[in-house]
Amino acid sequence: MLNIDNLKQQKRLSLMRILKHVLIIALIFSSQLIYAGNWVKLKQNLRDFYLLESVSDIEVQNVLESMNNDFSFSDIDYNMHRRSNWKPREHLNRLITLATAYENTNSKYYKLDEIAESIVGGLNYWSYNHFYSHNWWQQEIGVPQNIGPTLIICESIIPDSTMTKSLEVMDKSKIRMTGQNKIWLSGNVLMRELVRGNDSLVTAAADTIKSVLVLSKPYQEGIQPDYSFHQHGPQPQFGNYGLHFAEDMIKWMFIFNNTDIAFSSEKVDLMRKLMFEGQQKVVYKGKYETLATGRQIFPEMVNGKKYRGPMAKYEIYKKLEKVFNKFDTQDNPYAAPREYIHFRNSDYSLYRTGSFFSAVRMSSQRIIGAEAGNGENQLGYYLGDGTNLIYRRGDEYHEIYPVWNWKKLPGTTTVQDTAKLPVLTWSGYKNGSYFAGGLKSKDVGITAFKYRRDSLQANKSYFFIGNKVYALGSAISTNRNFDVVTTINQCYKNGDVVVSKNKGRITSVWHDSIAYVSLCDQQLNVRQDVQSGTWKRILTWHTDSLISKDIFDLEVNHGEKPNNGKYGYVCVVGISAKEVKEVIKNRLGANIAHKNEVHALSFNQGKTLAISAFEPCEVEIGNQQKLIIKSPCLLCLNKYNDGWTIEAVDPTQQLKILSFGITGKYRLKGAQRSNIAGDVTFFDITPPENSYEKGKKSSVMLITK
Structure with a gap:
């Protein structure tokens, strides 16, 4: 006999199972819709990012005219394999140009079949050949980085066979390494898997990118507590890896915006500090500060096109500001404040006033002074040895590098031996002392370090106040049989040079609105000569065309094998030659201690004292x-x-x-x-x-x- 109660119970259980399955299916479907919505938004954000800046019709026309029937470019040497400035990658950059024009409604090339054919043909030409550089970075990072945007921007017109082959090229990118390299690799994986629809890898890549945006422990790679940036060990890299880091992070912030994988407000705030307490401070009058660029001391133009020199870096920074302000609601500073700042985690100081800008780059047992690699920075052996640059117009050292005497960098104390400068390695070098730092007070900034390198020692201080940069040195000693020179400045000659003497000895020199005044018993030596050199001295891949420039050089020669030598001078910026005597008489601080163990200056009738005590x-x-x-x-x-x-x-x-x-x-x-x-x-x-x-x-x- 049928039990009615049991039947009802079975029906209820069956109904509950059905509802459960329906609910599970609904949740899965809903989750897929959410993910699908995210990925659609991500792709659209990525397209929008590349469409922020329109491509000129002339630029597109030039790309098309240089393209051959097989979709290669006539001006690119595809057989080149060098490590730096690898030309074949320009092929992929040009495809991004075509892709953005194809999707830009304001371009006359919008949705034209000719552009679509060129994009697909260009992708096929690259993907079915094996173009390579001897630098691993190009294959694993550079090439995939420049294929991904085209694939996403023009996904709808790319045939499956072309897409498959292009994605295989991008497969060389894996999520690994540290710092900026990790961001690049993860970004490539994200673009690739976004096209493939691989949710787990897209999420993993996004999480990895966001994970790198953290405040690093001091002297580990990444964002430092003082908002400088390190890569390749404890080495300041504002303008090389640091600028790329900022560029990529802001790009991904824009792309992730208004999706479930958006950056947290805390990370946006950290990025804001990196931008406006770090990056913004190293630009001056439309140029990137030379000592902040890392090893990439490059010319502005290469083969008639903008490359990665100081002006190009500045343009990148201004673009970053513009993009960042599109999604950041804070009232960010328009310009860096007029102040002294010392980046304590990078042995690097800056001083900005309304009329000039000065920088000092040091090194220590904590901080690497400089590196060389990929044929770059071949002469930067003394770059982190107290180099002190003074800018007014901003062009005082612009592309001076081929003709610079790199054994006499402004501010440095160096042995003038006859040997060719050694070329640094990826490991760079460290100064032999831990003493390197800076102090910011109300009216004065102090930067000082103990220099201990290659059998030469010196105690060096820089004091910044008003329109003056004071420099004191002591304990200058070496056992090497060569002259030791402290270079006060070596810059382009611009106009007259006015020399003042007392009893046959030069006591002050005026040039280009700066008075250089001696502060101790020493002989100032001034030279005005034509100096010549080539970019190939700096960058092995560049041309060896001879460049000649008129150079102003001012220095103190300490003689051979000095024993406890010293120097003292002040640079008074923004005055005329007629004002020099009055400045010397009435407007200088008092030198109250200038010994091996201590440098001390007194200002404001003794009410302000600035001291570097080395012992x-x-x-x-x-x-x-x-x-x-x-x-x-x-x-x-x-x-x-x-x-x-x-x-x-x-x-x-x-x-x-x-x-x-x-x-x-x-x-x-x-x-x-x-x-x-x-x-x-x-x-x-x-x-x-x-x-x-x-x-x-x-x-x-x-x-x-």
Whole structure:
């Protein structure tokens, strides 16, 4: 006999199973719709990114006219295999040009069959041949990077056979490596798998790209705590890998925007800091600062086209600003502030005023000074040895590199041997001391380092205040039988050179609105000569056409095998030749200590003191008062009615305590420990212990009892 209750129960269970299956199917279908919607949006965002800047009809016409019947280009040597400036990749760049014109409704080539045929033919020509460079980067990163955009922009017109073959070329990219290389590789995988519809790999690639946008531990590759950027070890790379990093991150932020894989607000904020607290600060008057470019010291134009010189880098930066501001709602700064800044994680300082810009690049046991590779930066052996450049117009050193005497870079102290400059490797070099740092105070910036390299030692300081750059050096010694020279400047000659002497010795030189004034007993040597050279000296793949330029060179010769030599000078920027005497008489700071162990200047009638203490020492600070410095440090003292404020930096980034004494009886605010012994107040300052903040300043107040 049939049990009615059992039958009803079975029907209910069957219905529940059906509903469960329907729900699962619905969820799967819904999930697929979500993913499909994401990928459609991603593709559209990518197309929109490449259509942000229109391609001129003339540029498209030139591409078409240079294309052969087999869809190759007549001006490209496809048999070239060199590592840098590899010309065959230009084939793929031109296909992107055609692709953007094909999809641009404002182009006269919009949706033309001729363009479609050229795009498909160009992809086939590349994919069915084996064009290669001896640089792995081109095959694994560069080539796929320049195929992917064309495939996505023009996906609807590309036959399956062409698409399959092109994607096989892109298969050389895998998600691996570190830093910018990891971003490039992951971006290539994302574009490739977006076309294939591989959800898991698209998501993995997107997650990998986003994972690289983090604040790195100090001196590891990536974004530094001071918003400089490192690649190839602890090496500042603002304009090479760093600029590519910014370019790619902002591109992917744009492409991921308004999808489920969009960057978090925290990562957008970090990118904002990299852009406006890092990148923006290294551009001046439409050019990228030379010392920030990495090894890629390139000419602006190569074969009649813009390449990757300082102006091209600046244009990339301005484009990044424009794209970033399309999806970032913050009120970002229009221009870098007028200030001194020291990038403590990169041994690199900048000083910007309303009339000029100056930069210093150092190195240490923490920071690599420079590298060479791919035939680039062949003469940069001394680039990170205290090079100090001063820009007003911005063109003072523009493409001076073929004719520069690279043994006399501005600001450096170097042995003038007769040997050819060694070519650096990918490992670069480090200076032999940990002492390298900078301190920013209210009115003055201090940059200093101990130079210890190739049997030469020197203690070097740079002080920035108002329209002046002071430079002091001491403890200059070597056992090598060659002259040692400190180069004050080596730049293009522009107009008259006015020399002033006292008892037959040059005491000041004026040139191009800058007065160079001697601050100690030394002989200034000035030269005005034509210097010649070739770009091939700098870049092995460039031409050896001879270039000649009029050069202004100012230096101090310390002679052969100096023992505790020194120099001192100030560059007064933006004055006429007639003003030099008055500036020397009334507008210079006082040099109150210029010894092996300490450099100290006094400004504002002794109310501001700037000190580089390389060893424990004592400094007379006026009014029969003495400062006892027990630890290597950088110091700025500011006088006020009831005492002093003291700001200190540990440039070694290794000390736990900075110890001092000052004549007089004071009570202190901010000191770790203090005591009074007789007429001397002793106190300690504690530098930041957090590794992310090492090299920052600490402050105390001394209040008269």
